[in-house]
Amino acid sequence: MDIGRESLGLVAAVLDGDRRSIFAHGQSGSENNRPLDGDTVFEIGSITKVFTALLFADMVLRGELAPDDPAAKFLPDSVKMPDFEGAPITLMDLATxxxxxxRMPSNFAPKDWSNPYIDYRAERLYDYLSNHKLGFKPGTHYEYANLGFGLLGHILERRAGKSYEDLVVSRICAPLxxxxxxxxxxDSMQQRLARGHxxxxxxxxxxxxxxxxxxxxLRSTANDLTKFLQMCMDPADGPLAAALKLTxxxxxxxxxxxxxxxxxxxxNRFGDEVVWKSGGTGGYATFIGYSTKTRRNFILLSNAADYDPNTALATHLVNAAYxxxxxxxxxxxxxxxxxxxxxxxELTPTFALTVRADGARLFVRGTGQDELQVFAESETDFFSRVVNAQITFARPEGGAAPSLxxxxxxRDRVAKRIP
Structure with a gap:
């Protein structure tokens, strides 16, 4: 991978039995220009969900809650949790x-998109849940779940009477x-934080x-995540090993x-089973994964938002068939x-792509989605660096492109220009 074009820097980690190998390439971009290494701190984004799931499993095994408990059981009485024809959302539904x-609540409207989650607080979450109607029976429909895992983490901290961070530190980080x-x-982590891009x-x-x-x-390092990966691949006897098995x-x-x-x-592809999770925030892309059959494994941390290339590269390194x-x-x-x-x-009667030019830059926004910059591979072909999607414009007629x-x-889906 051409680091200079896809990311500013990468830190990778591999386990081979008891041997740990750390590789670093590129720059941290931080003010102190600290070289990248196994102790460089990255935002790990949605890898946090694996920690949330492990906390949930640990609390199940401790008897603090049950997988089929309705989520509503742990929220204030004033919150009217949505259901589907009487079927409630369970904690296991949230965890899976x-x-x-x-994926996200419709009332998610940050004051500052550069730090979008900071002002989404419990009262807004409760208001959303109380007014939302489910379109699917819980347990039957997969959809990626920032909202669901955020809600699960909130429920766990309410049940335990501790903050989410305190739970992660005391029940996962300290034992490992x-x-x-x-x-x-x-202060030490701040000094070792790679700058996000x-x-x-x-x-x-x-x-x-x-x-x-x-x-x-969560924020973490390659060295810390290697300890977590070691536990995943070779769980020792103890509470976390049993919780991991449950996850x-x-x-x-x-x-x-x-x-x-x-x-x-x-x-379950290519005769293998790969267990993995990727993550990303506005300035970082991360991956942790391993094969249950070959035991090949990889951690890859980037200080740029190159989500799809980062995940694809790491998955290939776990199993070259990818x-x-x-x-x-x-x-x-x-x-x-x-x-x-x-x-x-217009792609469908309810979904359109809005394209906006700003000088030498081009931006695209899907209905109800964030605006993304797209980049030219040719005069008509454009790609996103945030999602795995590309756009081809028809040659302009009369000064405007008739379709894309x-x-x-x-899939290749045609969208005609709306007059």
Missing amino acids: YTSGLP GMDDTRITLS NAALAPVANWDFSVLAGAGA LSERRPRASERYVALGWFVA PMPKLYREVPVDPAVLAAYTGRY VLHQNG
Whole structure:
């Protein structure tokens, strides 16, 4: 991978029996210009969900709650949790991405998109839950779950009477000797923090979480995550080993030959079983995963938001049958050509792509989604560095492109310009 074009820097870790190998390449981008190493701190984003699931399993084994407990049981009486024809959302539904709740709440409206989660607090979460209608029976429909895992983490801290961070530290980090996995950075961690960068490799702010901390708030290092990975691959006797076994005991379908466990993703392809989880925030992309059959494993931490290439590269390194990521190369395009693409393009009656040109830059926003910058691979072909999606514009007619094709999830979908 061409680090100079896809990321500012990478730290990787591999376990081979009791041997731990750490590799670093590139720059931290921090003010002190500290070299990258196994103690460099990264935001690990949604890898946090694996910790949330492990906490949930630990609390189940301690008898503090049960997998089939309704989520409503642990929320204030004033909160009216949605159900589906009387079927409630259970804690296990939340832990397996099958609650029926959407990825994000519709009242998620940050004052500052550079730090989007900090002002989403419990009262807004409660208001959303009390007014939401489920479209699927809990336990039957997979949907990626920032909302669901944030809610699960909040429920765990309410049940335990401790903050989410205190639970992670006391029940997971302390037993494993993970002193650099925290939400709140110590002075030492702050000095070792790699600066996050967006997909265009521009520095960005770190993310802070409030009520949805269980979805993505943790920061960690390659050395700390290696301790966690060692426990996953060779669980010693003890409370965490039993909890880990529980997190992998329930499998629900995600897609063909792909499943979700509690927090983890599980892929049964190429004669192998790979257990993995990726993560990302505004300035970081991360991966942790291992094969249950070959025992190949990998941790990959990037201080840029190159989510899809980072995950694809790491998965390939766990099992070479998974393809290497395609690396797109940006080329300059005349701003007048970009201006011809500005407009709205309808994919379905309820979903459109709004394209906006800003000089030499082009942006796309899907209905109800964040605006993303797209980059030119040619005069008509554009790619995203945030999601695995590409767009091909039809050649402009009369000064405007009549249509575009969205390439995503193996599909090519035509969207015509809306007058």
